[in-house]
Amino acid sequence: MKSNSRRTAFLFTCVAPAVILFTIFMLVPTFNVFRLSLFQRSTFNPQETFIGLKNFQMLMNDATFIRSMQNMLLLIVMVTVFTMGTALVFAGILTREKLRGQNFFRIVFYIPNILSVVVISGIFSAIYDVDRGLLNSILSVFGSEGVLWKGEEHVIMSLVIAMVWQAIGYYMVMYMASMAAVPVDLYESSSLDGATGVTQFFQITLPLIWTNIRTTLTFFIISTINMAFLFVSAMTSGGPNNASNVALLYMYNQKNLGGGYGYAMAIGVVIFLFSFGLSAIVNKATERDVLEY
Amino acid sequence: MKENTTLQANKGQRLYKIFIYLVLSLLAIVILVPVAWVMVASVKETSEHYGSPWALPTHIHWQNFVDAWTKANMGGYMLHSVMITALALIILLVVALPASYCLARFKFPGQKFLNTAFMAGLFINVNYIVVPIYLMLSDGDKLLKGILGKAVLLNNHFVVAIVYAATALPFTIYLLSSYFSTLPHDFEEAAYIDGAGYFKTMIKIIFPMAKPSIITVILFNFLSFWNEYIIIKTLVTERDQWTLPAGLLNLMQAQQSAAEYGPMYAGLVLVMLPVLILYICVQKNLTQGMTVGGLKG
Numbered sequence: 096m097k098s099n100s101r102r103t104a105f106l107f108t109c110v111a112p113a114v115i116l117f118t119i120f121m122l123v124p125t126f127n128v129f130r131l132s133l134f135q136r137s138t139f140n141p142q143e144t145f146i147g148l149k150n151f152q153m154l155m156n157d158a159t160f161i162r163s164m165q166n167m168l169l170l171i172v173m174v175t176v177f178t179m180g181t182a183l184v185f186a187g188i189l190t191r192e193k194l195r196g197q198n199f200f201r202i203v204f205y206i207p208n209i210l211s212v213v214v215i216s217g218i219f220s221a222i223y224d225v226d227r228g229l230l231n232s233i234l235s236v237f238g239s240e241g242v243l244w245k246g247e248e249h250v251i252m253s254l255v256i257a258m259v260w261q262a263i264g265y266y267m268v269m270y271m272a273s274m275a276a277v278p279v280d281l282y283e284s285s286s287l288d289g290a291t292g293v294t295q296f297f298q299i300t301l302p303l304i305w306t307n308i309r310t311t312l313t314f315f316i317i318s319t320i321n322m323a324f325l326f327v328s329a330m331t332s333g334g335p336n337n338a339s340n341v342a343l344l345y346m347y348n349q350k351n352l353g354g355g356y357g358y359a360m361a362i363g364v365v366i367f368l369f370s371f372g373l374s375a376i377v378n379k380a381t382e383r384d385v386l387e388y
Numbered sequence: 389m390k391e392n393t394t395l396q397a398n399k400g401q402r403l404y405k406i407f408i409y410l411v412l413s414l415l416a417i418v419i420l421v422p423v424a425w426v427m428v429a430s431v432k433e434t435s436e437h438y439g440s441p442w443a444l445p446t447h448i449h450w451q452n453f454v455d456a457w458t459k460a461n462m463g464g465y466m467l468h469s470v471m472i473t474a475l476a477l478i479i480l481l482v483v484a485l486p487a488s489y490c491l492a493r494f495k496f497p498g499q500k501f502l503n504t505a506f507m508a509g510l511f512i513n514v515n516y517i518v519v520p521i522y523l524m525l526s527d528g529d530k531l532l533k534g535i536l537g538k539a540v541l542l543n544n545h546f547v548v549a550i551v552y553a554a555t556a557l558p559f560t561i562y563l564l565s566s567y568f569s570t571l572p573h574d575f576e577e578a579a580y581i582d583g584a585g586y587f588k589t590m591i592k593i594i595f596p597m598a599k600p601s602i603i604t605v606i607l608f609n610f611l612s613f614w615n616e617y618i619i620i621k622t623l624v625t626e627r628d629q630w631t632l633p634a635g636l637l638n639l640m641q642a643q644q645s646a647a648e649y650g651p652m653y654a655g656l657v658l659v660m661l662p663v664l665i666l667y668i669c670v671q672k673n674l675t676q677g678m679t680v681g682g683l684k685g
Contacts, residue, residue, distance in 0.1 A: 211663075325515075328618070
C-alpha cells in the first residue's frame with residue numbers, strides 16, 4: 096500500500112509540470128482562438144462582446160483576406176510540388192548511385208535548414224536587390240534589364256525560390272534515409288529484367304516508400320503555412336500592395352490594422368480548419384495499398 | 389560485338405555519372421555561394437558595396453562588426469539570445485524528461501489520454517496561438533498591476549523562455565517517449581530489487597542511457613529557440629530587449645533605407661556563425677537524428 100502511494104506521488108511529480116505548462120501555453124490559447132473568434136475585442140479595450148458569427152461574415156467580404164488566402168494556397172502548392180519533386184529525384188540519385196563526396200553533398204544540402212528565416216531573408220535580399228543584387232548582375236551578362244524581384248509581378252515566385260532553397264535539403268536527407276532501407280536485391284533482379292534507373296525509381300522506389308511520402312506530405316503542408324508566414328513577414332511584410340500577404344500574417348497584423356482581436360482570431364480559425372481540411376484531402380487522395388518488402 | 393555494347397554501356401554510364409555530379413555540384417553552389425557571399429560582404433567597406441557585387445574587398449574591414457556589436461546593439465541581443473536559449477533548454481529538459489519517461493513506461497489512469505493530447509499538440513503551431521498568449525499575459529499583467537502594483541509577465545525574458553519550452557513540449561515528449569518505450573523493463577526491475585527508488589532509478593539508470601536522444605532533442609530545440617523571432621517580438625515590446633534574429637530583422641529594415649550595408653551583413657554573420665559552427669561539429673547527430681524526428685517541420 097505504501098509503495099503504491101509512493102508510485103502515485105512519483106508519477107504525479109513527473110507528469111504534472113509538463114501537463115500544467117502544456118495546458119496554460121498551448122491548450123488554453125488554442126481554445127481561446129476559437130472562443131475569441133465569436134467575440135468583438137478591440138486592441139485598446141479588453142472588453143469582450145459576444146457577436147456570434149459576425150466576424151466570419153465580415154471575412155467573406157474582406158478582399159485583403161481573400162487575397163491572402165489565395166496567396167497562401169499558391170505558395171503551398173508551388174513550394175510543395177517543387178520541394179517534394181526535386182528532393183525525391185535527388186534522394187533517388189544519391190542513394191542508388193555510388194558517388195564520391197556523398198557526405199559532403201549531404202552536409203551542404205542541409206545547411207539552409209539550420210539557418211534562421213531572418214538570416215535567409217537577409218541573404219535573399221542581397222540576391223534580389225535591383226541594382227546590386229547577385230541575380231540581376233548575373234542576368235545582366237545575358238543582356239537582361241534589372242528585374243524587380245520583390246515587385247508585385249514576381250514577388251510570389253521570389254518567395255517560392257527562397258522557401259524551396261530552405262526546405263529541399265531537409266527532405267532530401269529524410270528521403271535518403273527511407274530509400275536506403277529498400278532492399279538492394281529488388282533493384283538487382285529488376286535490372287536483370289532490363290529495367291532502367293528511371294523505371295526502377297517509379298516502379299520500385301516510390302511505391303515502397305509511399306507511406307513515408309504521405310506522412311511527410313501532410314506535415315509539409317502544415318509547416319508550409321507556417322513557413323510562408325515567417326518568410327513573408329521577414330522578406331516583404333506582405334507587400335507590395337498585399338501582393339505577397341498571407342493569411343497568418345494578416346491575422347498577426349490585425350493588432351495594428353485595427354481589426355481587433357476577435358477578427359484576428361476568426362482568421363486563425365479559418366486557417367486552422369483550412370489546414371486540417373487540406374491535410375485530410377491530401378491524405379485521402381494519396382491513399383494506396385501499403386506494399387511490404 | 390558483345391564487347392562493343394558493354395563498352396558503349398560503360399561510356400553511357402560514365403556520361404550519366406558526370407551529369408549527376410554536375411547537377412549536384414550546381415545545387416551545392418546555389419547553397420554555398422550566397423552564404424559565402426554574405427560573409428565576404430560583411431568585411432567590405434561601405435563604398436565597396438556600391439561596386440560590382442562580385443568584387444572582393446581590398447582589405448578586411450572589421451569595423452563593420454564593431455559597429456554592429458556596439459552601435460546596433462548586437463552585443464546586447466547576443467547576450468539575450470544566449471540567456472533565453474539556455475534557460476528554455478534547461479526548463480524543457482527538466483520538465484520533458486521525467487514526463488516522457490512516465491508516459492512511455494508506466495500505466496496509470498489518464499495516461500492514454502495524455503499521450504493523445506501531447507500528440508495532438510504536434511499539430512498546434514505556435515504562430516497560431518501567439519496572439520492569444522500575448523492577450524493572456526497582458527490581461528494577467530493588468531490584474532497583477534492591481535495587486536502588486538507592477539506588471540511582470542510581458543517584457544520578461546524568463547516568461548519568454550517558459551513559452552519556448554512549453555511550445556516545444558509535444559515534439560520533445562514525442563521524440564523522447566518513442567526512445568524510452570523501446571527499452572526493456574529489466575533495467576528498472578533490477579534496480580528496484582537492489583532497493584533503488586523510482587527517482588533514483590530514473591535519474592541514475594534510465595537518463596544516462598537516453599543520452600543520444602537527449603542530444604538530438606537539445607540540437608533541434610537549440611536551433612528553433614536560437615532562430616525564433618515572432619514570439620520574442622510579440623511578448624517583449626521593448627526593442628533593446630530582443631534577441632539576435634529579432635534585432636537583426638529590425639536592423640535590416642532600418643539599414644535598407646539608410647543603405648548601411650556593412651553592419652547589416654556583419655549582423656547576419658553574427659547570427660548564423662554560432663549555428664554553422666555547431667552544425668559542423670555535430671552534423672552526424674543532426675542528420676541521423678532527423679530520421680527519428682522526421683515529423684518536425
